[in-house]
Amino acid sequence: MNDDPTRRLYLDALMEGPEPPETSLRPLVLTAARARRRPAATTTGWTAPFAGRIAAMDAVLGEVTGQDWERRVVEGWTLQELLAHLAAKDGLVSLSVGAPVLGPPVTVNEGLARTAELQEYERRRAPDQTRRDWRAQADALCRHLASVAPDTPSETGGFTLPVVDHLLARVLETWIHTADAAGMLGVPLPHPVPDHIEVTADLCARLMPLAMRVSGHRVPEGRAVRLALTGPGGGLWHVPLHLGGRAVRGDGPAETAITCDVVEFCFLVGGRGDPDGFAAEVEGDAGLARELLHAAPALSGP
Structure with missing residues (x-):
């Protein structure tokens, strides 16, 4: 097996996933990878x-x-x-x-x-x-x-x-x-496996009420966003935006719906994105969606 760094990083990602079936060639590949790193x-x-x-x-x-x-x-x-x-x-x-x-x-x-x-x-x-x-x-x-x-x-x-x-x-x-x-x-860096992206995205969704507060938005109870994160590891979250609101997986009544890529959303929350140019589909209250996207990086540090 060659020692190309991209190949090795993808093997890292494979090793984070579940065990493959008996008929898969993956165990042979992983055995070689583990011997090298x-x-x-x-x-x-x-x-x-x-x-x-x-x-x-x-x-x-x-x-x-x-x-x-x-x-x-x-x-x-x-x-x-x-x-x-x-x-x-x-x-x-x-x-x-x-x-x-x-x-x-x-x-x-x-x-x-x-x-x-x-x-x-x-x-x-x-x-x-x-x-x-x-x-x-x-x-x-x-x-x-x-x-x-x-x-x-x-x-x-x-x-x-x-x-x-x-x-x-x-x-x-x-x-x-x-x-x-x-x-x-x-x-080139591969993404984490979907299960690891999903739990990270869940944290990002649950941080949104606090991020709104830190950004200076005093959101009244009852205002919420439907957050649909697409791609492997994505999902649907109902996010009440008042301080103390608890984001949960699933749907619920919301003033606005935001649909975007799960990895890009995680990186926006982590301070690696431009809220003004962020690629998202918005339905409903566009102003509330804009407030959330601008608040998303509020808790990120250097």
């Missing part, structure tokens, strides 16, 4: 999307040469600094559940402050050390969470949520920054 950490079902994004990022990093580490990727950060940012945010989730946190002790439980702290620390180390500890911390978090209930409350960065939601937020951010790194390197 480090697999995702052992996971329970609800941690698998995070482990998959960690494995995909690690596969992208396998294509990095010495000078690539110093190239600017996003926010003016080098690739090494971007990896320190991911490690910083992962470490805060680890801290909240008692899993190992690598690097200097956490002095502030806040994403950007911890990022600055860890970036300063990692600049004094070799990039391979940064990569090794980022991966080791993420794998340790997956192992630790294997014995933790997904609805366990977790306080991270001032937000108390079920730990599964904090981990899904890490899935989205790792996915987006993996795409940033792959784009800088010129490596």
Whole structure:
């Protein structure tokens, strides 16, 4: 088998999926792939999307040469600094559940402050050390969470949520920054498997009432959006937009309906899209739809 990076990344995506039937040739392909690259950490079902994004990022990093580490990727950060940012945010989730946190002790439980702290620390180390500890911390978090209930409350960065939601937020951010790194390197990146996209999209839909509030919209009770996300991993959500509203899978009464691609919506929520030029079909109250699309990235960070 050749060692083309695109081929390897697609194999990563295959390895995140369910076991193939006995007659499939896929087991032979996966056996060869696993012999060539480090697999995702052992996971329970609800941690698998995070482990998959960690494995995909690690596969992208396998294509990095010495000078690539110093190239600017996003926010003016080098690739090494971007990896320190991911490690910083992962470490805060680890801290909240008692899993190992690598690097200097956490002095502030806040994403950007911890990022600055860890970036300063990692600049004094070799990039391979940064990569090794980022991966080791993420794998340790997956192992630790294997014995933790997904609805366990977790306080991270001032937000108390079920730990599964904090981990899904890490899935989205790792996915987006993996795409940033792959784009800088010129490596095509396959999407996660549909099951992993679906749970990430569900988090994005459930964040919309809070995103509206953070964006300054005081939406009265009763106003809702029908969100139809198309493509593998998509689905239909009924999204009440008042603060405290609970988005649920399925249909319901709504003033407006928004239909768009599931991956593009996830990336919009993650800060990688233009609300003004976002490709969506809208029925009903166009103003309310516009407010939601502009509010969608409100909770995204660097």
